[in-house]
Amino acid sequence: MAWVEDRGGCYRVRYRRSGHIVTDSTHADRDDASAQATLLNNATRAARQRYMPLPAPLLSGWAEVWLSSHLAADSTMARYRSMLRSHILPVFGEHRVDAISRQDVKAFARELSARLSDTTVRHIVTLLGQLLREAIDEHLMFFDPTARLRLRTRPREPRLFATAGQVQQIVARMPDTVTRTLVTTAAYTGMRISELLALTRANVHLPKATLHVSATVGALHEVAGHRTLGAPKTPAAVRDVALPSFLVDGLERLLRTHPYDTVFCAPTGRWLWRTDFNNRHWRPACDGHPERNWQPIVAGMHFHDLRHTHRTWLDEDNIAEAAKANRLGHAIPGIRGVYAHTTPTMTARLVAHLHTRWLDHGGHW
Missing domain, CATH: 1.10.150.130 (Tyrosine recombinase, N-terminal domain)
Known part of the structure; x- marks a missing residue:
């Protein structure tokens, strides 16, 4: 609907279009402005009858x-x-x-x-x-009531991250080789949990010291209680993740402990349930467990925060932005992403820093 505004001694006719308030015309006389507003409103009603012959649905x-x-x-x-x-x-x-x-x-x-x-x-x-x-x-309505809606943004606590020593403490509380290697791999690769749980032997290339996130079966999706393999979160998530030598050793040890195709699997060879792993193993390890005499290590930390942890480590080591984005499966926005490339030298430096961090904090399997 159009309306009239008094503006600096003149009268302008205003209306909302595509979520924006625009000016139709400006008049010296208020009656002329009101007549133009009425004309616009009549035209809107006529358009509504032309494009919306039936009542809009619920x-x-x-x-x-x-x-x-x-x-x-x-x-x-x-x-x-x-x-x-x-x-x-x-x-x-x-x-x-x-x-x-x-x-x-x-x-x-x-x-x-x-x-x-x-x-x-x-x-x-x-x-x-x-x-x-x-x-x-579909011509069922004319205006978007959510356009340019300002929603309140309250301050929130920053995401948690862990030191390499704290990761080692969390790993020590894991119950078996699968979960210990899972946590270590997540911390030192920055991979998403969906990518790790979908990892198969075919995508573990230990001679090349890389893990591959497949474009078709690179993530384990849990939907309404059902699990399926599918594409990872974004196109940029399809990538090869370079491994430091200690992770090559750890994954080789893990693959010798079971015959199944899925790398991080349950004792039966089936996929791990994220909620079950989180409630039974991850939360007690991070938050503490009085019955086991465990003190908190990083209370409230989520498994996903290992990605934040990995990114923080890369920042501390002054790794190039292109190498960090590629490792985490992110796309650098804008023209910077067009010109950003990861070189073997960047990857070698990144992996060397991770291996040094592991050794400096008492890393062992």
């Missing part, structure tokens, strides 16, 4: 249509369904999509922020915006 119905045609990974689709089922549809499911106002969305975001983290709130509101913007493309 958000619950539109969400089903959107989900059935949306292309995304299985894990992403499962997350979308969870956010819709738990947060969006209970509030907006019985609203027509063209009846959801900006104030409704702001109140919704404020209510979510009272009980959820800022990141979770942002993901939920972003998903709602995706649904509504595609409804606009």
Whole structure:
């Protein structure tokens, strides 16, 4: 809807288009400005009748249509369904999509922020915006009520990381060779847990001292209680990860302890469950366990924080940005990424620093 604003003795006609407030025209007389605003509003109503001959659907119905045609990974689709089922549809499911106002969305975001983290709130509101913007493309509504919405960002504690000595202490609390080698490999390669749990013998190249993250089966995905091998998180995650010599020895020892194709597997040869490993082994090792007389090492640290740990070590060793991004499976944004390349000299220096760090902190298998 258009409206009139008094601006410096003149009157301008304003309206919202694609989430932005724009000026249609400026007039010396308020009546002329009001007449132009009325003309624009009548044109909007006519366009609504032309492009929207039928009532807009309820958000619950539109969400089903959107989900059935949306292309995304299985894990992403499962997350979308969870956010819709738990947060969006209970509030907006019985609203027509063209009846959801900006104030409704702001109140919704404020209510979510009272009980959820800022990141979770942002993901939920972003998903709602995706649904509504595609409804606009289908001429089911005209304006995106989530456009340029400012969400509150509260200060938060920095992510935790560990020293090499602390990693050794955590490793010492692991129950077997598989879990000890898993934690050590994660800390000294920076690989994601999904990449490590999907690792097979075919992608372990010990003579070349590398691990390969496959483009097709490079990650273990857990969706709705089912596990499948699939593509890693991003295209940049497809890579070869160079190994220091102590990791080559450790992986060789591990592969001699079992006959299975999966490198980091359960005693039966099956894939490890992340939640089971986290609850039974990782959390007690980091947070402490009174019954075992274990004191906390890095309380609250997540397994994923080993990637932050690895990146911190590389920063301490002044490793080139291109080599750090390649090792972690990240893409350097913009033109810097076009001109950034990793050389054998960079890789050799990186691996040498990791091996020195291992030895300086009493590394042993």
